[in-house]
Amino acid sequence: MKARQHAADSAVQCADLPGKSPPNRAFFVAGPTAVGKSQIALALAEKIGGEIISVDSMQVYRGLDIGTAKPGAAERKRVPHHLIDAADLTEPFDAAKYVVLAEKAAAEIQLRGRTPIFCGGTGLYFNAYLSGLGEAPAATPELRAELERLPLERLLHELRECDPEAYDKIDKQNPRRVIRAVEVIRLTGKKFSDQRADWRFEGRKAEAEVIWCFTRPPAELHKRIAARVDEMFRRGLVEETRDLLKRGLEKNKTAMQAIGYRQVVEHLRGERDLSQTIELVKMRTRQYAKRQLTWFRRHGNCKWIELGPKDLPEDLLAYFS
Numbered sequence: 001m002k003a004r005q006h007a008a009d010s011a012v013q014c015a016d017l018p019g020k021s022p023p024n025r026a027f028f029v030a031g032p033t034a035v036g037k038s039q040i041a042l043a044l045a046e047k048i049g050g051e052i053i054s055v056d057s058m059q060v061y062r063g064l065d066i067g068t069a070k071p072g073a074a075e076r077k078r079v080p081h082h083l084i085d086a087a088d089l090t091e092p093f094d095a096a097k098y099v100v101l102a103e104k105a106a107a108e109i110q111l112r113g114r115t116p117i118f119c120g121g122t123g124l125y126f127n128a129y130l131s132g133l134g135e136a137p138a139a140t141p142e143l144r145a146e147l148e149r150l151p152l153e154r155l156l157h158e159l160r161e162c163d164p165e166a167y168d169k170i171d172k173q174n175p176r177r178v179i180r181a182v183e184v185i186r187l188t189g190k191k192f193s194d195q196r197a198d199w200r201f202e203g204r205k206a207e208a209e210v211i212w213c214f215t216r217p218p219a220e221l222h223k224r225i226a227a228r229v230d231e232m233f234r235r236g237l238v239e240e241t242r243d244l245l246k247r248g249l250e251k252n253k254t255a256m257q258a259i260g261y262r263q264v265v266e267h268l269r270g271e272r273d274l275s276q277t278i279e280l281v282k283m284r285t286r287q288y289a290k291r292q293l294t295w296f297r298r299h300g301n302c303k304w305i306e307l308g309p310k311d312l313p314e315d316l317l318a319y320f321s
Contacts, residue, residue, distance in 0.1 A: 055120025
């Protein structure tokens with residue numbers, strides 16, 4: 001069922017949506033990149049008196065603006081946003097730090113009598129906030145440095161030999177995640193996939209009744225991704241990346257994995273021309289969107305809503321009543 005049809009059927013519910021949501025309730029809005037979830041969260045926040053907590057591992061970094069589709073001044077003026085521009089490029093930032101800051105932001109929002117609306121596409125951060133970080137050991141500087149010096153192909157070979165299940169599921173083009181998987185295996189002597197197997201949305205947060213996961217038909221989503229990437233380059237993604245390199249982008253191994261920035265850095269090194277870079281960013285973004293969808297289907301307590309091309313954010317508020 002398309003969202004417009006459902007929204008029409010629920011018009012009375014939408015009209016009755018209260019100006020304030022029940023105390024301590026929070027909403028969780030997820031989905032792949034470019035699906036339109038940010039505009040839905042904005043409309044919901046304006047309707048119920050909410051504030052948005054970003055669930056995006058790259059929007060936390062100051063300066064990564066165009067390539068992360070970070071909300072602009074107009075959106076932030078409409079609705080307060082949190083966990084955006086929370087760290088400098090030179091600062092380490094991970095899921096554990098996200099949980100601390102997100103819990104603080106949610107508590108402060110609720111103390112103001114407003115509603116936290118978590119919105120984003122980083123499944124790890126959703127899971128860390130809702131279910132905890134699991135039992136995986138903390139990184140050790142010595143082992144991490146050793147693994148970072150190894151070629152990605154060698155790390156993947158080790159992961160395939162030690163943990164075929166993790167090898168099959170992992171993003172093989174993301175050195176940071178491959179390094180972490182091998183690191184955990186070496187530190188514990190156990191499979192990385194076994195240590196992640198108990199991750200579920202099991203109600204660590206009582207308000208987590210459902211995660212609203214929005215999607216679109218593949219052809220439509222791909223069209224939106226292509227338009228977004230074209231707009232990013234038109235707005236100056238290359239120039240932004242060049243400036244970020246001066247500020248230490250390459251030294252931040254997490255930020256360097258951000259789709260768009262990594263490919264533009266390679267372009268600036270002379271590895272491919274601009275048109276090839278744009279097409280590569282579109283392809284990598286489509287692949288990332290597919291991984292996001294897979295992750296939420298496997299791990300999330302999601303209620304899936306397929307959007308149609310004519311659906312407007314305000315048409316969807318009935319879902320949240």
